[in-house]
Amino acid sequence: MTAVRNVLISGAGIAGPALAHWLQRHGIRATLVEKAPEARTGGYAVDLRGAAVDVAERMGLLDRVRAAATGITRASVVDARGRTRAGFPTGLAAGEGRSLEILRGDLVGLLHDAADAAEYRYGDAVAALDQSSGDAVLASFQGAEAEPYDLVVGADGLHSNVRALAFGPERPYRRFLGGYVSIATVGDHLGLSGEVRLFNTPGRLVGLYRTPRAEGAKALLLHRTPHETDVDRRTPAEQREHLRAVFAGAGWETDRILSMMEDSPDFYFDSVTQIAMDGWSRGRVVLLGDAAHCPSPMSGQGTSLALVGAYVLAQELARRTDAATALAAYERRMRPYAAANQAIADDGLAFLAPRTGFGIGARNALLRSAPLLKLLGRLDRKVPRAVEAIELDTP
Numbered sequence: 001m002t003a004v005r006n007v008l009i010s011g012a013g014i015a016g017p018a019l020a021h022w023l024q025r026h027g028i029r030a031t032l033v034e035k036a037p038e039a040r041t042g043g044y045a046v047d048l049r050g051a052a053v054d055v056a057e058r059m060g061l062l063d064r065v066r067a068a069a070t071g072i073t074r075a076s077v078v079d080a081r082g083r084t085r086a087g088f089p090t091g092l093a094a095g096e097g098r099s100l101e102i103l104r105g106d107l108v109g110l111l112h113d114a115a116d117a118a119e120y121r122y123g124d125a126v127a128a129l130d131q132s133s134g135d136a137v138l139a140s141f142q143g144a145e146a147e148p149y150d151l152v153v154g155a156d157g158l159h160s161n162v163r164a165l166a167f168g169p170e171r172p173y174r175r176f177l178g179g180y181v182s183i184a185t186v187g188d189h190l191g192l193s194g195e196v197r198l199f200n201t202p203g204r205l206v207g208l209y210r211t212p213r214a215e216g217a218k219a220l221l222l223h224r225t226p227h228e229t230d231v232d233r234r235t236p237a238e239q240r241e242h243l244r245a246v247f248a249g250a251g252w253e254t255d256r257i258l259s260m261m262e263d264s265p266d267f268y269f270d271s272v273t274q275i276a277m278d279g280w281s282r283g284r285v286v287l288l289g290d291a292a293h294c295p296s297p298m299s300g301q302g303t304s305l306a307l308v309g310a311y312v313l314a315q316e317l318a319r320r321t322d323a324a325t326a327l328a329a330y331e332r333r334m335r336p337y338a339a340a341n342q343a344i345a346d347d348g349l350a351f352l353a354p355r356t357g358f359g360i361g362a363r364n365a366l367l368r369s370a371p372l373l374k375l376l377g378r379l380d381r382k383v384p385r386a387v388e389a390i391e392l393d394t395p
């Protein structure tokens with residue numbers, strides 16, 4: 001396969017514009033096709049940790065990411081009457097180490113600014129991919145003529161369209177972790193500031209946080225269930241109904257949050273799922289970010305994997321004259337890092353939503369002792385190790 005000079009990227013979320021930035025710096029042309037009518041702003045808070053902080057710095061974005069940080073520094077676990085049962089700095093939950101938190105939409109805005117030389121096609125999607133000619137991939141669009149590209153990148157998230165077109169349906173690649181997550185903007189009726197409050201009943205978590213960067217507060221609902229159902233594929237109205245059935249009457253502010261979620265403009269609901277694949281490329285089609293290796297929100301590492309993956313893929317494409325060798329090198333470098341960060345999520349649900357009242361009490365006791373454990377150097381090092389688990393060669 002010859003070198004890559006002209007790339008189509010499906011998805012202008014995190015991984016897509018980050019890749020476009022690096023491609024343009026390496027002199028490779030990038031076109032982004034995004035199904036949404038415009039770049040999405042707002043949204044929930046995401047983390048940049050470890051190696052991803054270095055990538056943001058090499059992109060020249062670190063100061064702007066710091067300036068847009070959410071400013072959430074404290075978390076507290078409350079009981080049904082709102083009394084604090086455990087309080088801790090958020091850095092402890094993130095495993096300490098190098099970490100920055102930013103609203104996903106703010107980061108998308110910064111990444112789009114950093115990839116302003118790319119061509120953006122909003123409100124469109126890839127409809128078909130044809131690799132029969134061998135030396136190019138012909139992409140057809142829903143709203144434009146088919147065009148040949150040297151490479152097509154699926155950076156279109158957990159439910160990737162490019163993955164479906166090149167690798168087939170999602171089902172064999174899904175790894176259900178045993179829960180459903182919902183997040184939505186609601187009113188800040190508690191007057192929170194730079195704080196997240198968490199409330200548990202067995203197998204359920206209700207969270208509320210506020211950042212001065214956005215209007216209102218973000219409500220998070222997480223619940224565990226051993227079996228996957230089709231609830232994530234139902235309509236938002238049916239998903240809300242499901243949440244009412246699971247959470248109504250749970251205590252604390254839950255009923256109020258449920259009622260505010262009814263009119264939320266950005267209601268999100270999905271299963272807690274990872275993507276696990278034996279290979280991330282097929283000919284001239286390659287997957288990046290959540291499309292390739294979604295670690296699930298339980299890892300807190302999806303954004304970092306997307307940013308680092310974009311950096312590594314662009315670097316390998318620029319440094320090799322053969323596309324197949326570049327894609328193999330990208331996968332070889334990224335796989336151990338992606339695997340280490342997917343592994344973080346295994347304990348995530350059990351920690352955030354313990355199954356029993358006893359488990360909730362034990363988890364709270366652990367959180368209360370976390371500052372002391374840190375002082376004694378006894379905090380678990382799994383997360384800080386995973387977020388640094390890749391060598392970034394010089395750009």
Ligand SMILES: Cc1cc2nc3c(=O)[nH]c(=O)nc-3n(C[C@H](O)[C@H](O)[C@H](O)COP(=O)(O)OP(=O)(O)OC[C@H]3O[C@@H](n4cnc5c(N)ncnc54)[C@H](O)[C@@H]3O)c2cc1C
Nearest residue numbers: 011013014015035046047125156157161289290300302303
């Ligand atoms: C509730 C929640 C909390 C999270 N918390 C964290 C956290 O704390 N820390 C963290 O690091 N990560 C977190 N994540 C994960 C993080 O948001 C993702 O891992 C990250 O956004 C992945 O980036 P991506 O670019 O691969 O995919 P996405 O950000 O999902 O972007 C995909 C883009 O592709 C577009 N698209 C989809 N389909 C098509 C199509 N057919 N054609 C064209 N475009 C398409 C989408 O509109 C979107 O713009 C969280 C996720 C959720 C849901």
